[in-house]
Structure formats: structure tokens, C-alpha cells
Amino acid sequence: MAILVLLRHGRTTANAEGVLAGWTPGVGLDDTGRAQAAAAATRLGALPWRAVLSSPLQRCRETLEVVLGDRADLAPVTDDRIGECRYGDWEGRPLKQLAKEPMWKVVQAHPAAAVFPGGEPLAATSARAVAAVREWDGRITAEYGPDALWLACSHGDVIKAIAADALGLHLDQFQRITASPCSVTVIRYTPLRPFVMHLNDLGSDLSGLVAKKRRRRRKPSSDAAVGGGAT
Incomplete structure (x- = not known):
């Protein structure tokens, strides 16, 4: 199967102010976020997507504009299913204020049961995002x-949910995963299991993801390397 590289967007004005943005329109990158995207571009911009x-x-969209630069051969396709969790009435509110809500403890300790008032369940966010990336991965392969x-x-919670699924974790464990601004998480799906190749990566050379030319194309194995392998 193909190799999926998940990129979280750069820091936003809402992130800097400690506000839960959700689907609030007009939330863009701040100066730090643009610098983070530029750093990601040095690792991602030239790869053969x-x-x-x-x-x-x-x-x-702003993050990808920086990362992809002037690559006219690449036109990002939008898919609502990998959009942010719909936090409903929580959107636009300070995180310090939300931490006092009864639902906050559910989000922290039992996120699979969390249903945001006026929004959606976290489990629904996870289901739509996982379905989307698996569908696209099969199509691209x-x-x-x-x-x-x-x-x-x-987005952070979306990427964490996809990574939790790939790791075989229950959604209740997804808060153990971190997805920092402009971090990279790399997953390779196979017929038997997904392999998580990078998680919350902020600095690795990713050129090794590009396959070397070989005479005959082989399907990637679903077998794990016993003893850790050579790469």
C-alpha cells in the first residue's frame, strides 16, 4: 500500500491565545505558524507526492501553500472528513474556561464517550477520518x-485519532499521543496491519520514504521485522 504522511497545520492565532478554534472561520497561521510551515517545507516540499x-x-490550506510552494503539479483536494472535530458550543471559547466544564474530564479520561454539546462525538470524528484516509490510501495505491x-x-485531534487506530489503540488511549504544530506522522497500511513509521516527527530527514528503483515492483509485506530490522 501507499505511504501516508500526515501533517498538522502550523500554529494559529487561536492556538497562541489558548482558544479552541474548531470550525470557526478565518482562523489562520500566525508568524510562528508560518515559520513552522517553512521549516516543514524543507523536509516535504520536494518529495514526489x-x-x-x-x-x-x-x-x-495556508500551511500547504507554504509547504508546496510553487509546485504547480500539485493541487490539494479538500475532504471534510479530515476536517477538525466539530466542537459545537465549545468553539471560540478559552481552553482555561472549558477545563472547568464537566465534559472536559470525559474528553481527558474517556474520549470515546465524549459528545460535544451542539457538536459531534469524538468517536464520530475518529470514524470519519480513519475511513477517509483508508479510502484515499487504497485509491492512490x-x-x-x-x-x-x-x-x-x-488537525491535532484528527491526526491523533488516525494514529491511535493505526497503533491498534482504543480511542480512549488517543490522549497519550501528541501531534505538535507542523509535526509529521507517517503510516503505511498493508493488507494485515498498518505500520506507524514516524510519530509527531519534527526534524527527521524524510527522503528515505522515497522508494529506490528496482527491477520488479513488490508489494510491501505485512510482516513485522523480527528483532527490529535494518531500517
């Missing part, structure tokens, strides 16, 4: 082969 997927929200690289720019 077969497809680029984006949340429809402004902060993700079928069109471009098992060594294809594709990029998806999304």
Missing part, C-alpha cells in the same frame, strides 16, 4: 502503486 489532501479549514507517497494536512 502523488496526491495531496487537505482539511477545508484555512489553517491547513491502485492508481500509482505501493510505493506512492501522499500527503494529508489535518
